[in-house]
Amino acid sequence: MSDEVLVLNHNYQPLNITSRRRAAVLLFLGKAHLVEGGESPSVVRLNHFVRRPMPILRPTRKAIFTRDGHRCVYCGAAHLPLTIDHVVPRVRGGRDEWDNLVCCCTYCNNKKGDRTPEEAGLLLLAPPRRPKCLPYISYHKFVTALRNPRWQDYLAPYAGSLA
Ligand SMILES: [Zn+2]
Known part of the structure; x- marks a missing residue:
């Protein structure tokens, strides 16, 4: 983590997490300036606004596990x-969406079967x-990066x- 640098767009929107080496190149070329950290930069900001299309955050297995804290x-x-x-079983029309996919232990999963939580007596x-995040940065990386006090x-x- 300490070797990573948060790159902010010109409007302060976080764009990327990069290596210290790559950040040093951005600074050297005058493409960015230092925001946090001295000798060892931890946050840099681009001198010009970079327009990037907003990717869609998909509910992958890894992303669901991350959102639910592996519990x-x-x-x-x-x-x-x-x-x-x-949550609503696939055979009953449940979709692969953020509001229908959850991290579940195999014990509860077996107990639930093809029933809804109410029917199975589960709460x-x-x-x-759907989590709020910056889809430029992978969701897993974003959740980890949130714990860095210099980036919070x-x-x-x-x-x-x-909602
Ligand atoms: Zn369980």
């Missing part, structure tokens, strides 16, 4: 083998939602969940 959404277990559960600890001020406004 079962029904029992909270983190020590059991985990899988992906469709969702939190309703699944820049990334926190983009974290949370969308």
Whole structure:
């Protein structure tokens, strides 16, 4: 982590996480300036605005696990083998969407089968939602980067969940 540098667009929107070496090149070429860190930059900002298309954040297996903190959404277990559960089962028309996919332990998953949580007597600890994030940075990387105290001020406004 300490070898990584957060790159902000000219409008302060986080664009990328790069290596210190790559950031040094941006600074040297005059394409960016230092925002945080001295000898060892931790945040740099581009001198010109870079327009990039907004990618769509897809509910991949890895992204669902990251959103749910690698814990079962029904029992909270983190020590059991985990899988992906469709809250409304696929055979009942449940889709592969953020609000229908959850991280689930194999025990709860077997217990639930092709039923809804209510039918199986299971309670969702939190309703699944599409997370808010900056899709320029991979979701997993973004969640990890949020824990860096030097980056928090820049990334926190983009974290949370969308209703
Ligand atoms: Zn469970």
